[in-house]
Amino acid sequence: xxxxxxxDTTKVLHKAMHLFWERGYEATSLDDLLTKTWLSRSSxxxxxxxxxxxxLEAFDTYRAERKQELQQVLExxxxxxxxxxxxxxxxxxxxxxxxSLGCLITNQAVEQAPHEPKIRKRxxxxxxxxxxxxxxxxxxxxxxxxVGSQREAxxxxxxxxxxxxxxxxxxxxxxxxxxxEDALQVLLxxxx
Amino acid sequence: xxxxxxxDTTKVLHKAMHLFWERGYEATSLDDLLTKTWLSRSSxxxxxxxxxxxxLEAFDTYRAERKQELQQVLExxxxxxxxxxxxxxxxxxxxxxxxSLGCLITNQAVEQAPHEPKIRKRxxxxxxxxxxxxxxxxxxxxxxxxVGSQREAxxxxxxxxxxxxxxxxxxxxxxxxxxxEDALQVLLxxxx
Numbered sequence: 001x002x003x004x005x006x007x008d009t010t011k012v013l014h015k016a017m018h019l020f021w022e023r024g025y026e027a028t029s030l031d032d033l034l035t036k037t038w039l040s041r042s043s044x045x046x047x048x049x050x051x052x053x054x055x056l057e058a059f060d061t062y063r064a065e066r067k068q069e070l071q072q073v074l075e076x077x078x079x080x081x082x083x084x085x086x087x088x089x090x091x092x093x094x095x096x097x098x099x100s101l102g103c104l105i106t107n108q109a110v111e112q113a114p115h116e117p118k119i120r121k122r123x124x125x126x127x128x129x130x131x132x133x134x135x136x137x138x139x140x141x142x143x144x145x146x147v148g149s150q151r152e153a154x155x156x157x158x159x160x161x162x163x164x165x166x167x168x169x170x171x172x173x174x175x176x177x178x179x180x181e182d183a184l185q186v187l188l189x190x191x192x
Numbered sequence: 193x194x195x196x197x198x199x200d201t202t203k204v205l206h207k208a209m210h211l212f213w214e215r216g217y218e219a220t221s222l223d224d225l226l227t228k229t230w231l232s233r234s235s236x237x238x239x240x241x242x243x244x245x246x247x248l249e250a251f252d253t254y255r256a257e258r259k260q261e262l263q264q265v266l267e268x269x270x271x272x273x274x275x276x277x278x279x280x281x282x283x284x285x286x287x288x289x290x291x292s293l294g295c296l297i298t299n300q301a302v303e304q305a306p307h308e309p310k311i312r313k314r315x316x317x318x319x320x321x322x323x324x325x326x327x328x329x330x331x332x333x334x335x336x337x338x339v340g341s342q343r344e345a346x347x348x349x350x351x352x353x354x355x356x357x358x359x360x361x362x363x364x365x366x367x368x369x370x371x372x373e374d375a376l377q378v379l380l381x382x383x384x
Contacts, residue, residue, distance in 0.1 A: 024303060026218040102302065109365035110294065110302045111216060123365045131371070151378065158371050159378040163351075166358030173301035173315045179323070179350050186343065186351040186382060 009047065010061075012037045017058035021104040024111050025055055056118065062104045063126055074133055079141025080191050083134065083160070087187070090167045091180045102172030106165040131161045138191070147191045156190060163187050201239065202253075204229045209250035213296040216303050217247055248310065254296045255318055266325055271333025272383050275326065275352070279379070282359045283372045294364030298357040323353045330383070339383045348382060355379050 015037045019028050030051055034044060048054035073086045092099040101107075105126050112119040134157035141147030149156060163183075170180060207229045211220050222243055226236060240246035265278045284291040297318050304311040326349035333339030341348060355375075362372060 022306070024216075024218065026216065101306070106361055107302050109361045110299050111219075113365035114214070114293070120366055124367065127362065127365075127367055155374045155378050158375040159355075162358040162362060162372065162375040162379075163355055164358065165361040166354040166356065169298055169301045169357040169361060170319065170354060173305035173319075174312055175316065175319055180354065182347045183350040183354040186347050187354075190378060190382065 007037075007039065007043070012039065012047075013054075013058050013061050016054055017062050017104070020055055020058055021062070021101050021107065024107060026111070059104065059108065059119075059122065063122065066103070066105065067126075067129060070130065070133055074137045078144060078146035079137045080146035080188075083137060083141075083191065084184075084188055087160075087164075087167065087184055090164075090171060091177055091184065100171060100174070102168040103165070106168040107172070109165060127161055130164060131157050134160050141191065149191055151190075159190060160187065199229075199231065199235070204231065204239075205246075205250050205253050208246055209254050209296070212247055212250055213254070213293050213299065216299060218303065251296065251300065251311075251314065255314065258295070258297065258318075259321060262322065262325055266329045270336060270338035271329045272338035272380075275329060275333075275383065276376075276380055279352075279356075279359065279376055282356075282363060283369055283376065292363060292366070294360040295357070298360040299364070301357060319353055322356060323349050326352050333383065341383055343382075351382060352379065 016033055019032055019036050023032075028051075030041075030044075033039075033051065033054065034041060037044070039047070044054075048057065070086065073089070074082045076082055076085070090099075090103075105123060108119050109123045109127075113123045114120070131154070135154045138147055138153040138156050142150065142153060167180060167183075208225055211224055211228050215224075220243075222233075222236075225231075225243065225246065226233060229236070231239070236246075240249065262278065265281070266274045268274055268277070282291075282295075297315060300311050301315045301319075305315045306312070323346070327346045330339055330345035330348050334342065334345060359372060359375075
């Protein structure tokens with residue numbers, strides 16, 4: 001009979017995810033991971049194999065959660081308001097510790113995507129996913145009337161997809177929120 | 193009489209800058225730097241002090257060059273065309289090795305700004321610098337007529353400042369250029 005794992009894999013993955021999100025892949029050492037997750041070296045290797053494999057698992061968990069969140073926000077209410085709500089979540093009034101980390105996908109687009117095909121493929125898929133979701137939402141808004149612009153929905157969506165990592169980078173670098181609020185107002189006016 | 197340095201400090205700084213730009217600060221080891229710059233360990237320490245000090249010097253060199261480039265491009269021709277030219281330089285048709293690295297300032301906004309006050313301060317200054325330069329250029333365009341939008345110049349500039357690192361991140365992660373072209377067209381239409 002297999003001995004039951006003495007730790008909760010989901011919790012461990014989230015702790016590791018948070019470290020990678022905060023510090024990046026390179027700057028997170030195996031010792032940091034062991035300290036944060038309370039795993040022994042042998043449990044770590046038996047469960048996750050390597051730092052790289054743990055990273056991919058934590059990254060995929062993060063990506064799945066963000067996709068689900070995106071879909072939920074975009075499906076809720078009129079399209080224009082749903083898109084605003086999605087972007088407004090990125091720029092919180094209070095500097096919550098998690099919000100100020102930006103987005104792990106954007107961070108990895110910078111850190112590993114240029115030289116790691118596995119990361120590049122995932123980041124590319126994620127930007128494509130956001131483009132498809134925003135295109136569908138803008139089309140819905142054009143049908144229901146909450147989006148007044150008659151520009152091609154996909155073209156509009158592509159501006160929002162570029163703005164997204166822009167906001168993430170600026171939030172992560174600690175830029176004053178009022179500047180981001182102004183940018184968001186002008187961005188959203190593209191839907192009118 | 194002081195013995196003359198047997199290497200060109202400017203060239204060494206550019207070689208180091210390129211490594212940091214390509215790989216990031218953490219992922220660039222002292223050995224990588226010595227190999228790339230052909231410096232001995234003692235020359236390295238005598239001249240630059242430490243990896244951190246060399247980074248700051250290379251980073252400041254990069255920042256000064258980008259600022260000069262920004263000013264030159266924005267001063268050339270009608271404001272609308274100048275802003276387009278500036279953004280078009282980010283999305284090259286051919287995948288030149290340097291262009292695909294994105295921007296070292298954006299990369300550092302992600303990598304070190306969150307926990308290194310010296311980097312955070314510089315990145316903040318740089319985003320502010322771009323905001324001021326774009327605000328002045330948009331105001332000029334509104335006066336001369338190349339920018340039709342009568343929206344507050346600073347608000348418009350702030351959307352462009354957010355879009356800037358967005359383009360950098362997407363170029364660096366290898367996103368298809370035609371998507372960025374579409375985004376740029378919609379972005380520029382905000383000036384009309």
